[in-house]
Amino acid sequence: MIDIKHLSKYFNDQKVLDDISLHVNAGEIFAIVGHSGAGKSTLLRCINGLESYSEGNLSVLGEEVKTLTESALSTLRSQIGMIFQNFSLLNQKNVYDNIALPMKVWGYEKEAIQKKVDELLNLIGLEHKKFTYPKELSGGQKQRVAIARALTLNPKILLSDEATSALDPNTTKSILELLQEINAKLGVTIIIVTHEMDVVKKVASRAVLLEEGKIIGLGRIEELFLKPDEKMMRFLGEDEELPSEGTNIRLFFPSTVSYQPIVTQMARELNLNFNIVWGKLEKLNNHVVGSLVINVDAQAANAVTQYLQTKTEVIWEIL
Amino acid sequence: METLVTFFEKSLAMKSVLIDALMETLTMSLVSTFLATVIGFVLAIILITTDKNGIAPNAYTYKFLDVTINMLRSFPFIILIIVLFPVTKFLVGKHTGTFAMIVPLTIGTAPFIARMIEGAFKEVDSSVVEAAKSFGTSKFQIIFRVLLPEAFPSIISAITLSLIIIVGFSAMAGTVGGGGLGAVAMNYGYYRFDGIYIFWTVFILIVLVQIFQSIGDFLYKIIKH
Numbered sequence: 001m002i003d004i005k006h007l008s009k010y011f012n013d014q015k016v017l018d019d020i021s022l023h024v025n026a027g028e029i030f031a032i033v034g035h036s037g038a039g040k041s042t043l044l045r046c047i048n049g050l051e052s053y054s055e056g057n058l059s060v061l062g063e064e065v066k067t068l069t070e071s072a073l074s075t076l077r078s079q080i081g082m083i084f085q086n087f088s089l090l091n092q093k094n095v096y097d098n099i100a101l102p103m104k105v106w107g108y109e110k111e112a113i114q115k116k117v118d119e120l121l122n123l124i125g126l127e128h129k130k131f132t133y134p135k136e137l138s139g140g141q142k143q144r145v146a147i148a149r150a151l152t153l154n155p156k157i158l159l160s161d162e163a164t165s166a167l168d169p170n171t172t173k174s175i176l177e178l179l180q181e182i183n184a185k186l187g188v189t190i191i192i193v194t195h196e197m198d199v200v201k202k203v204a205s206r207a208v209l210l211e212e213g214k215i216i217g218l219g220r221i222e223e224l225f226l227k228p229d230e231k232m233m234r235f236l237g238e239d240e241e242l243p244s245e246g247t248n249i250r251l252f253f254p255s256t257v258s259y260q261p262i263v264t265q266m267a268r269e270l271n272l273n274f275n276i277v278w279g280k281l282e283k284l285n286n287h288v289v290g291s292l293v294i295n296v297d298a299q300a301a302n303a304v305t306q307y308l309q310t311k312t313e314v315i316w317e318i319l
Numbered sequence: 320m321e322t323l324v325t326f327f328e329k330s331l332a333m334k335s336v337l338i339d340a341l342m343e344t345l346t347m348s349l350v351s352t353f354l355a356t357v358i359g360f361v362l363a364i365i366l367i368t369t370d371k372n373g374i375a376p377n378a379y380t381y382k383f384l385d386v387t388i389n390m391l392r393s394f395p396f397i398i399l400i401i402v403l404f405p406v407t408k409f410l411v412g413k414h415t416g417t418f419a420m421i422v423p424l425t426i427g428t429a430p431f432i433a434r435m436i437e438g439a440f441k442e443v444d445s446s447v448v449e450a451a452k453s454f455g456t457s458k459f460q461i462i463f464r465v466l467l468p469e470a471f472p473s474i475i476s477a478i479t480l481s482l483i484i485i486v487g488f489s490a491m492a493g494t495v496g497g498g499g500l501g502a503v504a505m506n507y508g509y510y511r512f513d514g515i516y517i518f519w520t521v522f523i524l525i526v527l528v529q530i531f532q533s534i535g536d537f538l539y540k541i542i543k544h
Contacts, residue, residue: 048453074455081454088450092468092544102454105464133544146450153454 001026001157001189002047007056009042009213016042017053018213026156029183029190031204031221033197035235039213040193044159047191048080049073061156078106081150081188085162087142089134095121095145096130102152120148124178140171147178151186158182160192164199172196176203197236201225201284209235221284226252226291227315240278242293247301248277248319249294249308255287257313263292266307272300293319329515336503337519343417344499344527347489351424352482358425359432359481362388364462366433367440374448374458388430396488399427400495415496424488432481439473440466472543479535483528490524500524 002024009017016039024030032040045051046058049065058065063076089098096117103113121127124144134142143163150158160179164172180203183190194200200207200221207224209217209232216231217224228236242248253262267274278293296304301318308316366384369377394402400423404414407422443466451465493501500520508517 050449050452074457077453077455082450084446084450086444086446088444088446090447090465090469092471092542094544101451101464102456105451105454105456105460135544149450150454159453 001061002191003057003059005057007043007046007053007058009039009046009051009053009055016213017046020056020210020213020215022208022215022218024189024191025206026189027183027187028205029179029192029203031200031207032191032193032210033195033200033207034210035195037212038210040195040210041161043210044161044191044193047157047159048077048082078102078153079155080157080159081153081155082159082161083143083146083150083163085165087134087139087146087166089142089145089149091134094131094133095126095137098134098145099148099152102149106153116152117148120151123151123182124148138171139167140175143167143171143175144178147175147182151182151188156189158188158190160190160194162193162195165194165196172199173202179203201282203285205285211235222254222287222289225282225284226289240293242277242319243275243295246275246295247298249296249301249304250278250317250319251292251294251308252315253290253292254313254315255284255289260312262312262314263294266304266312269311270300270303270307272296272303274300274304326515330519333507333516333519336507337500337523340498340500340503340520341523341527344486344489344501344524347417347420347424347492347497347499348482348486351421351428351489352478352485354421354425355429355432355481355485356478358429359436362429362433363436363440366437367466368458368462372445374461388433391426391430392434394427396423396427397491397495399423400492400497417498420489420492420497420499424485424492427488428481428485431484432477435477435481436470436474439470439477442473443469472539475535475538475542479531479539482531482535486524486527486531490520 004020004022007017007020008015020043032043034040042051046053046065047060049068053066060076061079063072065073065076068076090101093101099117099120100113103116118127121130124147126141126144129137129141134145137145158179164175167175176199179190179192182188192199192204204221206219207217207221208215209224211231216235217229224232251263263276275295276292277295279291281288281290294304305316305318308314362384366381367373368375369381371378371381391399400420403423403426407414407419410422411419413419447469448461448465451461456464489497489499490501490504493499493503494505500523504517504520507513508520
């Protein structure tokens with residue numbers, strides 16, 4: 001669906017995107033994560049040609065964005081919806097006219113527009129606000145209208161640029177649920193740019209982490225969050241305080257085993273005591289996954305790893 | 320008491336002169352505002368489009384218009400009227416009278432209106448333009464479907480302000496051969512030293528400006544969302 005190869009971009013002499021390669025699959029929710037200034041919004045804007053790139057290739061729906069003519073780019077953009085942090089609605093137009101705008105621009109018949117707008121108002125649950133002006137709407141409602149506007153042309157891809165960053169936690173949750181619904185019901189591929197880890201954990205299936213324009217992590221979010229490497233840990237602002245004596249073993253519980261009593265069972269069967277020194281549980285994409293660090297005597301370490309290897313599905317590593 | 324009676328008698332005698340002058344002032348102001356708005360609007364669209372952050376940046380066009388507009392705006396208006404005498408004569412056939420004054424009034428205020436409308440366009444949130452681009456809106460449609468409706472209330476305010484300035488300018492034009500209230504104040508009030516004429520011309524101008532401003536404010540209020 002989207003294929004990025006060795007993409008780089010400069011602002012004047014500064015490299016803002018540095019050798020980015022990634023692939024977004026059709027139908028997934030993909031997150032671009034990073035602190036401010038990491039280049040994530042720039043990367044997102046390269047996808048629909050709002051930003052140009054200096055080097056590399058970026059193909060969207062089979063088209064190399066850089067080489068498109070103005071009218072071909074417009075056509076491509078009609079297949080890519082986009083929502084923004086500050087909603088970007090026209091204040092002088094009511095909800096109906098805002099949602100109808102893309103279809104008016106593309107010259108659709110009035111009846112078709114009315115039908116589509118009513119359908120979308122139903123989807124976002126704002127039928128009763130049809131003739132309201134944006135200044136009378138709450139932030140969450142504005143973002144819902146913006147989402148409806150982004151869907152009018154039946155896009156295959158929806159780009160979300162910090163769409164929940166200006167919203168409170170509850171509103172954020174409801175907007176994310178709406179995005180999930182759109183992804184599931186309409187099969188729209190969604191790319192989310194955010195600096196909020198909670199957003200990523202809640203909706204994304206895969207993510208790329210950017211720092212100073214470079215990729216520092218890419219993959220399924222279970223792996224990214226539960227088996228973070230050193231760069232990821234620094235990025236997430238996490239650091240573990242582990243004892244220096246004995247052997248520390250980290251256990252990863254994928255969603256399939258997170259409800260089994262593995263740790264206590266192991267203690268009984270091996271007749272062994274150990275310390276639980278670190279641990280966390282995360283709800284990722286509605287699955288519970290976790291990691292736990294246990295500390296055992298150096299002699300016992302062998303027995304523990306043997307047990308984990310043969311009797312359980314837990315993934316482990318010695319620290 | 321006696322002076323008050325004289326005042327009213329004299330005022331009554333001036334009535335037709337003042338009404339004619341008011342009509343001339345209205346004609347000059349409204350026609351000039353209309354023409355200057357049309358010209359200013361076109362210039363503003365070229366400015367906002369060719370601006371370096373515009374939708375089709377063109378440094379040369381922008382700079383040329385920028386300098387021309389600044390040049391026209393730096394003329395003291397009364398000097399501009401005189402400088403434009405040949406142009407006025409070419410266009411209207413003479414350089415005095417109500418219709419002749421429409422030429423310098425239009426040329427003198429169009430650059431001002433262009434700047435005001437350009438400002439109104441610049442106030443439109445750039446992210447709204449970005450959103451419009453994101454669903455494939457052409458440059459032409461961005462101007463007429465996004466920038467214009469969003470800037471419209473501010474443009475109405477700009478036109479109101481310009482109309483009031485043009486009323487003032489038209490009175491000034493009256494002193495160098497134009498008609499209207501300015502000419503009355505000059506010819507009857509200043510040269511004949513008749514204070515009552517001055518009083519009434521100023522009074523009518525104040526009322527006129529108040530009415531224009533109130534209409535403008537009212538329009539702004541009903542169209543602004």
